[in-house]
Amino acid sequence: MVRRGTQAILAASIASVACCQQVLDLSGVDWTLTSPNFSYISVPAKLPSQAHLDLYAAQVIGNPLFGLNDFNLRWVAFSNWTYTSAPITTLSQNATSTWLVFNGLDTFASIDFCGQHVAATNNQFRQYYFDISSILPSCNQTTLSINFGSAPIIANQTAALPDQETWPYGVEGLFEFPNRQFIRKEQNDFGWDWGPAFAPAGPWQPAFIVQLGANNIYIRNTLVDVYREGQQNLLLPDQMKDWVLNASVDYLGSLPAGSSLTYSLTKANSTTLSGLLQNVTLVDVELWWAIGQGPQILYNLTLDITDGNNSTIASVTKRIGFRTIVLNEWPISQDQLDQGIAPGNNWHFEINGHEFYAKGSNFIPPDPFWASVTETRIRQLFESVVEGNQNMLRVWSSGAYSPDFMYDLADEMGILLWSEFEFGDALYPVDQPFLDNVKEEVLYQARRVNHHPSLAFWAGGNELENLELYLVNQSAPDQLTRYAAEYETLFLDTIVPILFENSRSISYSPSSTSNGWLSLNFSLPQPITERYENLTESSIYGDTDHYDYDSSHSFNLSTYPVGRFANEFGYHSMPSLQSWRQAVDPSDLYFNSSVITLRNHHYPAGGLFTDNYANASKGMGEMTIAAQRWYPVPNKPDPLGNFSAWCHTTQIFQADYYSSQIQYYRRGSALPERQLGSLYWQLEDQWQAPTWAGIEYDGRWKVLHYVAKDIYQPVIISPSLNVTSGDFEVWVISDLWSSISATVNLTWYDWKGDQLNISTPYSTNVSVGAINGTQVLSSNIENTISGHNASDVILAMTVSAQGSLPNSNTTQTFEHTNWFHADRLSNANLVDPGIQLSYSNSTSTFTVQATTGVAAWVWLDYPVGAVLNFDANAFWLKPGEQKEIGYTVKSDTTGGKWVDGVTVRSLWNNTVPWGY
Numbered sequence: 001m002v003r004r005g006t007q008a009i010l011a012a013s014i015a016s017v018a019c020c021q022q023v024l025d026l027s028g029v030d031w032t033l034t035s036p037n038f039s040y041i042s043v044p045a046k047l048p049s050q051a052h053l054d055l056y057a058a059q060v061i062g063n064p065l066f067g068l069n070d071f072n073l074r075w076v077a078f079s080n081w082t083y084t085s086a087p088i089t090t091l092s093q094n095a096t097s098t099w100l101v102f103n104g105l106d107t108f109a110s111i112d113f114c115g116q117h118v119a120a121t122n123n124q125f126r127q128y129y130f131d132i133s134s135i136l137p138s139c140n141q142t143t144l145s146i147n148f149g150s151a152p153i154i155a156n157q158t159a160a161l162p163d164q165e166t167w168p169y170g171v172e173g174l175f176e177f178p179n180r181q182f183i184r185k186e187q188n189d190f191g192w193d194w195g196p197a198f199a200p201a202g203p204w205q206p207a208f209i210v211q212l213g214a215n216n217i218y219i220r221n222t223l224v225d226v227y228r229e230g231q232q233n234l235l236l237p238d239q240m241k242d243w244v245l246n247a248s249v250d251y252l253g254s255l256p257a258g259s260s261l262t263y264s265l266t267k268a269n270s271t272t273l274s275g276l277l278q279n280v281t282l283v284d285v286e287l288w289w290a291i292g293q294g295p296q297i298l299y300n301l302t303l304d305i306t307d308g309n310n311s312t313i314a315s316v317t318k319r320i321g322f323r324t325i326v327l328n329e330w331p332i333s334q335d336q337l338d339q340g341i342a343p344g345n346n347w348h349f350e351i352n353g354h355e356f357y358a359k360g361s362n363f364i365p366p367d368p369f370w371a372s373v374t375e376t377r378i379r380q381l382f383e384s385v386v387e388g389n390q391n392m393l394r395v396w397s398s399g400a401y402s403p404d405f406m407y408d409l410a411d412e413m414g415i416l417l418w419s420e421f422e423f424g425d426a427l428y429p430v431d432q433p434f435l436d437n438v439k440e441e442v443l444y445q446a447r448r449v450n451h452h453p454s455l456a457f458w459a460g461g462n463e464l465e466n467l468e469l470y471l472v473n474q475s476a477p478d479q480l481t482r483y484a485a486e487y488e489t490l491f492l493d494t495i496v497p498i499l500f501e502n503s504r505s506i507s508y509s510p511s512s513t514s515n516g517w518l519s520l521n522f523s524l525p526q527p528i529t530e531r532y533e534n535l536t537e538s539s540i541y542g543d544t545d546h547y548d549y550d551s552s553h554s555f556n557l558s559t560y561p562v563g564r565f566a567n568e569f570g571y572h573s574m575p576s577l578q579s580w581r582q583a584v585d586p587s588d589l590y591f592n593s594s595v596i597t598l599r600n601h602h603y604p605a606g607g608l609f610t611d612n613y614a615n616a617s618k619g620m621g622e623m624t625i626a627a628q629r630w631y632p633v634p635n636k637p638d639p640l641g642n643f644s645a646w647c648h649t650t651q652i653f654q655a656d657y658y659s660s661q662i663q664y665y666r667r668g669s670a671l672p673e674r675q676l677g678s679l680y681w682q683l684e685d686q687w688q689a690p691t692w693a694g695i696e697y698d699g700r701w702k703v704l705h706y707v708a709k710d711i712y713q714p715v716i717i718s719p720s721l722n723v724t725s726g727d728f729e730v731w732v733i734s735d736l737w738s739s740i741s742a743t744v745n746l747t748w749y750d751w752k753g754d755q756l757n758i759s760t761p762y763s764t765n766v767s768v769g770a771i772n773g774t775q776v777l778s779s780n781i782e783n784t785i786s787g788h789n790a791s792d793v794i795l796a797m798t799v800s801a802q803g804s805l806p807n808s809n810t811t812q813t814f815e816h817t818n819w820f821h822a823d824r825l826s827n828a829n830l831v832d833p834g835i836q837l838s839y840s841n842s843t844s845t846f847t848v849q850a851t852t853g854v855a856a857w858v859w860l861d862y863p864v865g866a867v868l869n870f871d872a873n874a875f876w877l878k879p880g881e882q883k884e885i886g887y888t889v890k891s892d893t894t895g896g897k898w899v900d901g902v903t904v905r906s907l908w909n910n911t912v913p914w915g916y
């Protein structure tokens with residue numbers, strides 16, 4: 001580990017706008033919600049909040065997430081909503097200045113204080129602050145009133161302005177409410193293919209009234225940038241260089257003469273160093289690593305602003321970590337070519353100078369109403385991320401910027417957050433007011449979160465190059481030059497200077513999926529030149545995005561993309577019956593009921609229709625066809641049992657398909673593409689509906705999350721079948737940072753669990769290099785199993801490896817088991833595996849055993865009332881094999897009684913009328 005000196009530089013303080021400081025948190029004030037459109041509505045409200053939440057709490061509306069309430073509640077989105085405070089009696093009349101500070105208003109707010117208009121806002125993602133000093137002295141009634149306009153109406157009005165920007169048909173990803181690209185509001189509030197469209201309004205972030213004395217300042221935002229000397233965004237830092245600590249604060253009030261900025265840095269509550277923040281050298285700082293790579297060492301950095309007498313007038317503490325994280329998009333070097341890596345450019349992350357395999361998924365807003373998301377909820381979700389062996393989340397753009405508590409948790413838990421500016425699946429206007437608005441947003445957000453070691457990357461937006469510019473090229477190729485130039489105006493010329501002036505530590509790409517940069521030149525005003533389609537044949541560039549809803553392709557590996565990194569891929573599945581029960585009337589609990597179909601937003605309605613049966617049915621059909629094509633499907637006499645079993649089967653397909661892709665991408669770490677990342681779409685749900693999620697709305701794991709946990713283990717054994725040629729391979733893949741020695745076992749069985757006499761190396765020892773793979777079998781499947789009926793043939797593969805985790809000297813054993821079936825499971829000669837389940841109170845573990853046959857997709861299920869995850873699930877068992885399974889409870893309202901309701905089934909249960 002490199003431990004060199006650390007230098008700190010005092011950066012110029014920026015953005016100054018002007019005894020006894022008073023900060024009044026407006027969440028402590030009583031609020032009332034009214035609507036100018038409905039004189040009879042007046043309900044108690046909260047801050048932070050959004051109108052739907054307060055209306056629901058007051059029972060003016062029902063649960064927005066129930067049934068088809070997303071359609072029924074559109075009137076809320078089309079109305080204006082006013083938050084009015086009770087008289088604020090604690091304000092001082094002697095302050096030098098008084099300020100309103102809003103950390104987030106969603107979105108079009110007109111603000112009145114003491115009955116006088118203060119200002120209007122138009123960006124959900126900006127922090128706003130207004131000097132109200134002149135209003136206070138003449139104030140009779142110190143009330144604050146914030147009137148929110150209807151975002152869908154304002155978006156439509158903005159789109160209709162004379163000379164407003166237009167795009168070719170189809171370029172705007174239209175889900176429900178149109179024209180989201182004209183406004184700076186969470187884009188999926190207007191609908192998305194995994195969520196409802198509520199277009200909520202309200203003061204969604206904390207707000208304050210700040211009063212300052214003559215020599216006071218209020219710190220409203222802070223930038224801390226930690227990087228290696230000479231480091232610049234997208235350049236690979238020299239790990240032997242000193243650390244640079246750059247900090248600056250944004251404040252309200254005016255600095256007294258002779259002020260300075262001092263710092264103190266503490267680890268584990270013991271002060272390591274303190275002093276004037278200028279040319280400081282620190283020794284022996286310890287590095288921060290992501291989970292599985294080393295410890296998450298955090299330091300508290302306190303910045304004190306002192307006046308000429310050395311008295312502290314303001315102070316802020318940020319928890320930081322020392323790490324470099326860079327997206328390496330540099331050309332493949334001669335050295336890499338010599339190792340067999342295909343020419344082109346790299347596209348992978350390096351932490352503290354080490355490349356690593358990124359394993360994870362895409363995070364969407366965990367609720368349609370961000371104001372209701374608590375730290376506890378994110379903590380539980382992140383616990384599942386860590387339990388699922390994921391080290392990176394792509395926080396998808398078109399939601400909202402992550403709150404500080406989310407980055408804090410990620411810092412502690414070692415989860416890298418690929419973050420994005422909130423633009424997606426559309427092209428955006430480039431008029432000056434729009435660009436100026438974006439500049440303020442980028443400045444605030446980039447500075448706010450830069451100190452978090454978990455911040456891994458910034459992308460400009462979602463699918464802009466691979467989808468949006470592609471769509472322009474499809475429908476209006478003659479206009480591509482114009483729209484590509486506009487795209488660069490926003491995502492390069494506007495965002496890059498602000499980001500790079502504030503952060504030298506974080507890499508940036510204008511589009512989540514792209515072919516990377518063509519050149520990088522910091523002597524130009526705009527250092528990044530995008531590659532676009534400037535490709536050389538047989539070379540490999542960029543990251544990949546893959547969706548293919550023709551399920552006949554699902555296990556045909558040649559349909560998967562070859563790239564350096566997979567940042568999105570997926571297929572949707574149904575949530576469990578337990579989740580459906582929370583959101584749907586019992587009478588609607590069948591597969592294609594109207595309510596369930598209309599809650600499926602893949603494919604989206606493309607407007608405000610409430611009869612999207614045609615598009616939604618297509619998505620329902622994709623799940624049904626995939627299940628029927630690849631698995632025995634249930635046909636149970638009990639309608640609810642049948643529904644439950646069908647939901648589950650769609651989840652098995654989803655998990656199987658993702659597992660196949662993840663293994664393919666991970667094998668790519670050993671192939672010329674040198675593939676170094678797999679982030680599937682999507683981590684979690686924001687309501688109960690058919691979606692790509694691996695974790696349901698309440699935290700329950702779908703089959704996918706268990707399967708991803710298994711296949712994201714550091715060392716795996718993985719089969720690979722070329723369905724065209726019949727080439728069959730088995731690989732051991734490791735993402736550990738040093739080589740491992742592994743023992744592999746391959747045993748062929750029939751479904752009864754009898755060993756088949758098929759000759760392959762039965763047991764073999766191999767070594768696998770760092771972040772690499774070794775082929776342990778190469779054969780032709782037909783030759784291998786000749787003489788046997790494919791529907792009777794399965795292969796059990798195990799690997800047991802000795803190796804050590806990165807930054808650890810301890811050797812440990814890594815084990816993994818995988819199964820291959822020679823024919824699709826819908827054709828397999830499944831037999832009753834005779835599964836038995838027992839529970840031990842003394843060890844709090846379940847034991848599952850197969851007694852009469854091989855059990856595929858063994859599934860432990862548990863009733864509503866608790867949310868937990870088993871240590872393993874969705875696994876295979878051979879007869880006589882016992883598996884002891886613990887669990888982690890996330891929440892429980894059953895007083896532990898859920899244990900009695902645990903059931904077990906396997907794929908065989910799909911072939912019989914019972915057991916679901």
Ligand code: BMA
Pocket residue numbers: 192193194425462463568681692
């Ligand atoms: C990609 C994502 C999302 C979308 C998902 C599923 O397009 O970037 O926009 O929700 O696939 O369609």
